[in-house]
Amino acid sequence: xxxxxxxxxxxxxxxxxxxxxxxxxxxxxxxxxxxxxEQGEVLGILGPNGAGKTTxxxxxxxxxxxxxxxxxxxxxxxxxxxxxxxQSVGFASTYVNLPANLTVTENxxxxxxxxxVEKKSLGKRIEKFLHTFDVWAVxxxxxxxxxxxQKTRVMLCKxxxxxxxxxxxxEPTASLDxxxxxxxxxxxxxxxxxxxxxxxxxxxxxxxxxQVCDRVLVLQHGTIIANDxxxxxxxSVSAAQVQLxxxxxxxxxVAYAQxxxxxYTVQLPWVSITVDEHKIAHMxxxxxxxxxxxxxxxxxxxxxxAYFLNVAAQSRHHRQPEKRSS
Amino acid sequence: MNIAxxxxxxxxxxNMLSEKRNLIRLTDAIxxxxxxxxxxxxxxxxxxxxxxxxxNIVLVIMSGLVMWQVVMRANYEISISMxxxxxxxxxxxLFASPLTVTEWVIGCMLNGLIKTIFVLFFGAGVVWLLYAxxxxxxxxxxxxxxxxxxxxxxxxxxxxxxxxxxxxQKASNLPWVMAFLxxxxxxxxxxxxxxxxxxxxxxxxxxxxxxxxxxxxIIFTGQMPYRELFISFCLNVTYLIGxxxxxxxxxxxxxxxxxxxx
Numbered sequence: 001x002x003x004x005x006x007x008x009x010x011x012x013x014x015x016x017x018x019x020x021x022x023x024x025x026x027x028x029x030x031x032x033x034x035x036x037x038e039q040g041e042v043l044g045i046l047g048p049n050g051a052g053k054t055t056x057x058x059x060x061x062x063x064x065x066x067x068x069x070x071x072x073x074x075x076x077x078x079x080x081x082x083x084x085x086x087q088s089v090g091f092a093s094t095y096v097n098l099p100a101n102l103t104v105t106e107n108x109x110x111x112x113x114x115x116x117v118e119k120k121s122l123g124k125r126i127e128k129f130l131h132t133f134d135v136w137a138v139x140x141x142x143x144x145x146x147x148x149x150q151k152t153r154v155m156l157c158k159x160x161x162x163x164x165x166x167x168x169x170x171e172p173t174a175s176l177d178x179x180x181x182x183x184x185x186x187x188x189x190x191x192x193x194x195x196x197x198x199x200x201x202x203x204x205x206x207x208x209x210x211q212v213c214d215r216v217l218v219l220q221h222g223t224i225i226a227n228d229x230x231x232x233x234x235x236s237v238s239a240a241q242v243q244l245x246x247x248x249x250x251x252x253x254v255a256y257a258q259x260x261x262x263x264y265t266v267q268l269p270w271v272s273i274t275v276d277e278h279k280i281a282h283m284x285x286x287x288x289x290x291x292x293x294x295x296x297x298x299x300x301x302x303x304x305x306a307y308f309l310n311v312a313a314q315s316r317h318h319r320q321p322e323k324r325s326s
Numbered sequence: 327m328n329i330a331x332x333x334x335x336x337x338x339x340x341n342m343l344s345e346k347r348n349l350i351r352l353t354d355a356i357x358x359x360x361x362x363x364x365x366x367x368x369x370x371x372x373x374x375x376x377x378x379x380x381x382n383i384v385l386v387i388m389s390g391l392v393m394w395q396v397v398m399r400a401n402y403e404i405s406i407s408m409x410x411x412x413x414x415x416x417x418x419x420l421f422a423s424p425l426t427v428t429e430w431v432i433g434c435m436l437n438g439l440i441k442t443i444f445v446l447f448f449g450a451g452v453v454w455l456l457y458a459x460x461x462x463x464x465x466x467x468x469x470x471x472x473x474x475x476x477x478x479x480x481x482x483x484x485x486x487x488x489x490x491x492x493x494x495q496k497a498s499n500l501p502w503v504m505a506f507l508x509x510x511x512x513x514x515x516x517x518x519x520x521x522x523x524x525x526x527x528x529x530x531x532x533x534x535x536x537x538x539x540x541x542x543x544i545i546f547t548g549q550m551p552y553r554e555l556f557i558s559f560c561l562n563v564t565y566l567i568g569x570x571x572x573x574x575x576x577x578x579x580x581x582x583x584x585x586x587x588x
Contacts (some may be wrong), residue, residue, distance in 0.1 A: 017583070054586070061422035063585040065578070083424040091422050096586075097415040114423040158419070 007166050007198045008037040013069035015055050029055040031222040040196035044209040047219035053202040057170050061091055090164030092155040094174040100144035104154050107143055115162035129157040148175035166198040185212050206305035220311055234304045240277040245269050245296040252292045348496055364510045372516035382545050389461045390514040392449035393475055398505055399445045400479020403438030405486045405501030412495055412588050421585055427577050435480055442476050464544045470555055471537050477562040478533050484569035488576040494588045513538045533561035
């Protein structure tokens with residue numbers, strides 16, 4: 001597992017918080033997770049709220065001390081080489097701000113200096129990234145006066161400003177307009193291809209994860225329950241949605257679905273039937289034999305979103321605080 | 327104008343519930359008046375006992391006032407640096423960078439030093455303008471004492487910041503409370519002998535007692551009190567190392583709970 005292309009290696013990482021007032025028992029936020037991130041790879045972390053995504057990122061930034069486990073960046077132990085390693089780690093989160101009373105340029109300049117970027121090149125680099133993320137016009141505004149979307153873009157400037165080899169992004173496009181979010185995804189892809197920057201990203205946007213990530217870790221109750229490509233994870237959910245516009249055959253179609261125990265929803269003029277992807281042809285054949293007509297058909301293949309919803313539903317169903325205590 | 331009692335009650339309830347969960351705010355109401363009564367009561371007692379036959383009394387009090395501002399400012403600059411990051415929700419950005427806690431500590435101390443020197447000269451200027459008194463009549467002898475005061479301000483600043491980094495904004499009043507706590511036993515405006523015996527023992531465990539006694543000695547005799555200066559430096563170095571160590575210890579404890587909660 002440990003080779004020269006491995007940028008990050010996490011081994012049995014665990015975080016147990018002391019007992020909470022509400023339960024009186026210790027809370028296992030992250031439970032012995034292990035994974036690796038290769039150079040130039042974009043790794044997504046998915047999971048319902050409270051699954052341990054942000055806790056994991058915080059431990060990878062040293063703003064939270066793990067209870068046990070090891071973190072290795074660039075082949076070096078994080079706990080003994082913290083400062084040296086963080087020099088090459090960029091970070092942006094929608095939920096973390098920069099000093100509100102400093103201008104955008106001042107904030108970026110200070111961060112550049114914190115990471116040791118040379119004064120000479122820093123100005124040009126700030127200008128480049130402000131243009132890239134379309135926030136050049138607000139460069140002299142105080143951070144507090146920016147919109148949520150502008151703040152997010154400035155945070156992304158900060159993350160990539162300092163020549164990082166790896167960037168940790170906690171929901172980076174959560175407050176962005178769709179067109180800007182598309183630009184951000186393109187930018188991440190470019191950084192990956194041209195500069196071999198590795199990215200660890202948490203997001204609730206499944207389309208984004210599908211488009212951007214090479215691989216996805218799925219966390220549930222602080223443990224990794226899946227580690228695969230977005231396509232493979234989506235394919236693990238076999239249920240597809242077949243949407244039909246039945247017109248006069250509405251009652252017959254509903255009766256057919258009931259007869260065959262197929263889950264369905266009616267949202268006129270559409271009827272949506274959930275069916276195993278491999279049995280779509282069989283169902284359509286059955287409809288033809290039963291002379292059930294429809295004027296239009298749309299088939300939605302299994303998606304990562306369907307996979308995520310499935311995981312989230314399981315998470316809610318099985319959430320028992322007792323099971324999470326050590 | 328339409329005034330609704332239920333809305334006024336809602337505002338009162340909001341404040342009461344907030345105060346119930348922040349007892350430090352409530353103690354403010356008791357703490358500050360008590361401290362003022364002690365401080366000015368002791369100053370008045372000293373003046374009455376000497377029947378106002380104290381040479382340079384106004385200079386002594388004005389020097390004490392300006393010099394205590396040095397302590398308060400040095401204390402404030404350390405604490406406010408930490409609190410500003412919390413108010414702006416930017417603490418994570420700072421400590422997710424290569425910055426070490428020690429570097430942060432040194433940066434804050436140097437920043438505090440610059441501002442404190444500015445406050446000293448500003449205060450001295452105001453005293454000169456309003457009262458035609460020059461607190462720098464003590465000459466160069468004042469310099470080591472000022473530096474010693476700044477060190478004590480840093481000490482209280484790191485003590486307060488130790489609590490802020492662990493307890494978060496709940497403890498935001500503590501830096502002010504903590505620095506002022508030492509005022510009555512520091513002999514800022516009156517000699518330590520004015521204090522009751524038990525309080526004198528506490529006072530002589532603090533560097534500030536030696537500093538203010540020393541400065542009064544310069545005003546009254548014009549001689550440099552090397553003994554007081556030496557003791558104040560020794561105590562200051564000890565306490566400053568202690569408070570910075572405590573801050574780093576509390577920072578690590580806070581990191582164990584997660585800096586993102588602050």
